[in-house]
Amino acid sequence: MPTLSMTVNGEQVSGEVEGRTLLVDFLRENLRLTGTHVGCDTSQCGACVVHVDGVSMKSCTMLALHAQGTEVATIEGVANGDTLHPMQEAFRENHGLQCGFCTPGMVMTALALVKDNPDPTDAEVRHGLEGNLCRCTGYQNIVHAILDGAKAMREGAANEGES
Amino acid sequence: MYEFNFQRPANSDAAIDAQANAEDGQYMAGGQTIIPVLKQRLAMPSDVIDLGAIEDLSGITIADGTVTIGAMTTHTDVATSGDVLGAIPALADLASMIGDPHVRNRGTIGGSIANNDPAADYPAAVLGLGATVHTNQRTIIADEFFTDLFETALDEGELITNVVFPVPDQAAYMKFPNPASRYAIAGVFVSRTGADVRVAVTGAAACVFRAAEMEQALAGNFNLDAIEGIGVDGTDFNNDLHASAEYRTHLVSVMAKRAVAKALG
Numbered sequence: 001m002p003t004l005s006m007t008v009n010g011e012q013v014s015g016e017v018e019g020r021t022l023l024v025d026f027l028r029e030n031l032r033l034t035g036t037h038v039g040c041d042t043s044q045c046g047a048c049v050v051h052v053d054g055v056s057m058k059s060c061t062m063l064a065l066h067a068q069g070t071e072v073a074t075i076e077g078v079a080n081g082d083t084l085h086p087m088q089e090a091f092r093e094n095h096g097l098q099c100g101f102c103t104p105g106m107v108m109t110a111l112a113l114v115k116d117n118p119d120p121t122d123a124e125v126r127h128g129l130e131g132n133l134c135r136c137t138g139y140q141n142i143v144h145a146i147l148d149g150a151k152a153m154r155e156g157a158a159n160e161g162e163s
Numbered sequence: 164m165y166e167f168n169f170q171r172p173a174n175s176d177a178a179i180d181a182q183a184n185a186e187d188g189q190y191m192a193g194g195q196t197i198i199p200v201l202k203q204r205l206a207m208p209s210d211v212i213d214l215g216a217i218e219d220l221s222g223i224t225i226a227d228g229t230v231t232i233g234a235m236t237t238h239t240d241v242a243t244s245g246d247v248l249g250a251i252p253a254l255a256d257l258a259s260m261i262g263d264p265h266v267r268n269r270g271t272i273g274g275s276i277a278n279n280d281p282a283a284d285y286p287a288a289v290l291g292l293g294a295t296v297h298t299n300q301r302t303i304i305a306d307e308f309f310t311d312l313f314e315t316a317l318d319e320g321e322l323i324t325n326v327v328f329p330v331p332d333q334a335a336y337m338k339f340p341n342p343a344s345r346y347a348i349a350g351v352f353v354s355r356t357g358a359d360v361r362v363a364v365t366g367a368a369a370c371v372f373r374a375a376e377m378e379q380a381l382a383g384n385f386n387l388d389a390i391e392g393i394g395v396d397g398t399d400f401n402n403d404l405h406a407s408a409e410y411r412t413h414l415v416s417v418m419a420k421r422a423v424a425k426a427l428g
Contacts, residue, residue, distance in 0.1 A: 002169065019169030019211065020201070043199045044343065049265055055239075058265045061198045065169055066215060109264070130345060131263025 006067050008033065009077030017064045023057075024048045026064035027074060035075040035104050039133070046132035049105040049112075050074050056112035058131070075104035078111070086156055087111055087149035096145030098136035105132050110146040118154055122147065164201045171213045175220065175322060178212050179299055182320045185210035190322065192235060192274030195266050220273070220324060225250055228330045234273025234323040242267065253334035253426070257288050257352070260338065262345050273323040276308070279315050279370065281401065282346035286371035287336060291352030291363030294328045312369040331356045333385070335425035337418045338366065341405055348406045349414035353422040355385050362419060367400050367411045377419055387423055390416075 005014035008031060015030045027033045027050070038060055039047030048060040051073040078085045084092065087110050097103045106129070113120060113128040120128070125146045126139070134142060168185075172178040182188035189208035191197055192215075200206050214220060220235035225246045232241060241247055242259035261267055261275075261284050275285040276296065289296070289305045296303045299322045308316050317323070331354040338350030347366030351374075354361050360381040362374040380389045397412030406414070 019167055020164040022198075041202065043195065043266070046263070046265060055268045056265050057268055061195060061266075062269065063169065063194070063198070063213075065171070066194070066213070068171075112264070128264055131265045 002065060004064055004068055006069060007071045009073060019063065019065060021064040022060055023050070023052075023062050023064045023067050023072075024059035026067075027059060027072070033074050033076050037101055037104055039101060039105075044133065045102065045105070046109060047102050047105040049108045049132065051108060051112060054112075054115070056109055073108075075107060078107060085111075086152035087114070087146070090149030090152060091142075091145040094141045094145035094148055096137065096141045097134075102132060102134045102136075106134065106142055110149060113146070114150045114153060118150060118157075120147070120150060165204060165207045167201075167208050168210045169213065170210055171216050173216055175217055175299060175324065178214060178217060179320060179322055181210065181212045182322075185212070188212050188320070190214055190277075192271040192277070193237065193269040194274075195262070195270040196274065196278050196280070214273075214322075223247060230254070230328045230330060231325050232272055232328070233325045235271050236273075238262070238267035238270050238272070238275075239264070241272065250330045251292070251328060251334060253331075253336050253352070253354070254288055254292070254328060257284050257336040260284060260336075260340070260345070272326055276326070277315060277317060277323055279309055279313050280346070281312055281369055281371070282341075282348070282350075282366040284336070284338065284347060284350060284365065287347075287350050287352035287363045287365040288328075289326060290371050290373060291336070291361050292328050292331060292334065292354050293356075293361055294326050296326055297324050298322055299324060306373075309371050314370070329356065333426040335422045337421040337425060339414050339418060349411050349418050351415060351418040351422045353381070353419065353426055355381070355426065358382055360385060364395065364415055364419075367395070367397070367415050369399070369401070374415070374419065381423065385423070386427070387420055390419055390423065 001016040004017050037047035039045035043061040050059045053070050125143050170181050186209040188210040191213045221233045223244050224231045230250050238258045238261045247255040294305050296308050334354035336352045338347040349367045350365045352363045360378045362377040365371045394416045400408035400411045402408040
């Protein structure tokens with residue numbers, strides 16, 4: 001079997017995979033990083049979104065070997081120890097989840113969106129969420145959470161700049 | 164997925180050799196269609212030949228009134244390219260409407276047109292702008308490239324290298340997307356270059372096609388009133404759970420008008 005190596009949440013990892021192994025299965029089964037979810041397995045729901053070299057991708061719709069030599073970021077790497085990331089905190093504050101199954105993909109998508117567009121409009125957030133399905137909330141509070149999270153991240157960056 | 168041998172050649176020649184030497188070799192571009200197909204066991208290639216490591220298949224260049232897009236260029240790269248936004252904003256706009264952000268980050272123009280899904284967006288731009296598809300063997304004009312449902316003029320093992328788009332005077336794309344998949348239930352790409360007008364329709368029929376009557380009406384008068392009352396014959400249109408043929412026939416007229424209005428600014 002081919003040998004795969006990559007960086008996941010800053011740590012070098014490697015393992016043997018089949019050609020047909022999906023990235024999400026490598027993350028969940030080999031690395032036991034089960035925060036990345038498989039919601040639909042048909043490339044629709046976005047619960048499996050991770051960042052590959054800083055870009056959001058559906059880890060159920062790429063092979064593990066596609067990530068050879070890349071830097072992968074999953075939901076497990078977002079918080080700083082016990083301190084939630086401002087985007088995660090915004091989801092908590094805004095009740096941006098009910099069952100929580102879609103939340104890892106939502107947060108990873110939100111972080112990718114804000115990276116490219118630090119001050120998005122409501123419409124831009126909704127356009128950015130077209131690849132992420134939530135069957136509980138009706139999206140309203142998810143959009144609120146992302147707008148608030150983006151604001152908190154801008155303020156955090158500004159404070160960092162001052163100090 | 165059934166098992167397959169995964170290959171990731173470093174250049175086009177190696178990819179073509181790998182395909183030729185495989186029992187049943189399947190190219191993989193961004194994988195946003197073929198991976199779901201493999202997961203459903205609707206295909207069983209002996210070898211998957213991944214094109215992701217071939218650097219010279221990606222990139223956008225502008226020259227002599229044309230925009231050349233490498234086959235492995237992602238939808239995000241086309242949607243956000245300053246060169247494309249400047250030369251053919253309608254093409255960047257179309258790319259920004261494909262699927263969702265994650266699909267656009269991996270999906271490629273070459274993969275989209277080689278697959279020729281009847282509801283895909285890119286075939287409308289390729290046909291609606293009169294682009295030319297370049298392969299490792301030849302060049303194929305858009306009017307001869309898309310031949311039928313999921314069928315193209317490509318031969319077994321033939322590899323798309325890039326697509327060359329002529330820069331039009333005016334162009335726009337409008338679609339009515341399926342709310343779940345964002346595929347076009349009906350989409351219309353219009354362009355005008357001098358007196359030459361092209362109207363390409365995707366999503367409605369088995370394969371992208373040109374709406375000849377609309378083109379003739381718009382050729383002398385590129386305005387909304389020119390296509391008032393001019394429809395398309397929807398006899399053979401797709402009739403499925405997403406939309407009836409009758410509804411699609413109506414949508415094509417509506418999308419055509421919206422596209423012309425958008426092209427006029």
